[in-house]
Amino acid sequence: MTKPALPKIDPFLLWLVGTVIAASIIPARGAGATVFGILADIAIALLFFFHGAKLSREAVLAGIGNWRLHLLVLLSTYALFPLLGLIVARFSGGLLDPLLANGVLFLTLLPSTVQSSIAFTAMAGGNVAAAVCSASLSNLIGIIVTPLLVTFTMDGSGAMGASGHGSAAGLDSVRSIATQLLLPFLVGHFLRPVIGRWIDQHKAILQPIDRSSILLVVYSAFSAAVVNGIWHKVGLYDLAVLLAASALILALVMGANALAAPLARLPREDAIVLLFCGSKKSLVSGVPMAGALFAPAQVGVVVLPLMIFHQLQLFLCAWLAARFRREMTVAPAVPRPVQGEAAMLDRAGEIGLPIPEACQPGVVANLELLGRHAETLLREDRA
Structure with a gap:
């Protein structure tokens, strides 16, 4: 008998933890912090440039007609998640530092992941073309929607934009994110006819660039947070509360999506897309967005809940995708030839x-x- 595969810890989590430890022991200060900040901005622009170049227009067009599925994914990402985030942040406000509670809310306002959503959908036997379209659409919309949601949900709650606080700062952040993230993404995508084949042939080489960019941003953010005393504010109790809050939000969203699929009469392949694309939050988009939306000293604290949620969602989705794959490969009952x-x-x-x-x-x-x-x-x- 084949034994059920246990979910594995993503090695990237170990790199993230190592980066946080390094920033805690040797944080970048002064001129060093400035240099790392500039390098982080360059890395993020490069990251989104390659994301745009990797996006296959043909795959998006192949799945774009499935509007009912895409609407459900967007409602899960930008309506259900934020609603749960507001409720959990409100009730956890007395248990957590207000900035950590804002971090819980912030993660619920982010777009879905792209690579892992598509990978898990493919593993589970779902509609890959629709997953590419849904995840890409979520990220493009998120570049505008997430800063606006942050402005409307966190205004007056202690969140500060990169250039101040209030609605004006939120609109400034939208422009800042459009310049830092959307512009490189669009440039990369429009250059895909020129560099697309090379990008597709060297995905294994480009993956370390993606992850190195995130690690660089995390180091820069946590360095500023450490200098401002993050570990005097966050302890094991806070981490336990964040883990419980993340697990609750993820369970409620996945349960709601599992119930919504049969009500919307989605076929199995589309139900898998809703389950994975509609329940994920992007670390790749979240970290640079936090850098543009919050003051540098706050970014490390704000993204801490996202880092916990990120690993939790990968852990659970990997287990579910493997389970769906096993269900697909179970041999149906085969009539035996009559004997005698x-x-x-x-x-x-x-x-x-x-x-x-x-x-x-x-x-x-x-x-x-x-x-x-x-x-x-x-x-x-x-x-």
Whole structure:
């Protein structure tokens, strides 16, 4: 029997933890912090440039007609998630530092992931073209919607924009994010006809660029947070509360999506897309957005809940995708060939098939041979 695969810890989590530890021990200060800040901005622009170049326009067009599915994914991402974020942040406000509670709310306002949503959808046997379209649409919309949601939900709650606080700062942040994230993304996508083939052939080389960019931003953000005393404000109790809050939000969203799929009469392939694309939040988009929306000293604290949620969603979605894959590969019940002369004659009579007496021994022998082959194949499938 094949043993169920246990979810594995994403190695990237270990790099994230290592980066946080490094920033805690040797934080960038003064001129060093300025240099790392500039490098982080360059890395993020490069990251979104490659994301745009990797986006296949053909794959998006192939799945764009499934408007009902995309609407459900967007409602889950930008309506259900924020509503739960507001409720959880409100009730956890007395348990957590207000900035950490804002971090919980902030993660619920982010777009969905792209790479992992598509990868898990493919693993589970879902509609990959629709997943590409939904995840890409979520990220494009999020560049505008997330800053606006931050402005409307956190205004007056202690959140500060990169250039101040209030609605004016929120609109400034929208422009800042459009310049830092959307512009490089669009440039990369419009250059895809020129560099797309090279990008597709070197995905394994480009993945470290993606992750290195995030690690650089995390180091810069946590350095500023450490200098401002993050570990005097955040302890094991806070981490436990953040883990519980993340698990609650994720469970409620995935449960709601699982219930919504049959109500919307989605086929299995589209239900898988809703489950994975509609329940994920992007670390890749969230970290640079936090840098543009919050003061530098706040970014490390704000993205801490996102980092916890990110690993939790990967852990659970990997387990679910593997389970769906196993369900797809379970062998259906196979009718066994009838055995023995009497059973063969009865079956032949049921279907109206005359078998001459001279042929009966040969038919019985062939049925016995087919029976042995069937048993062998079924034993190998169960192994």
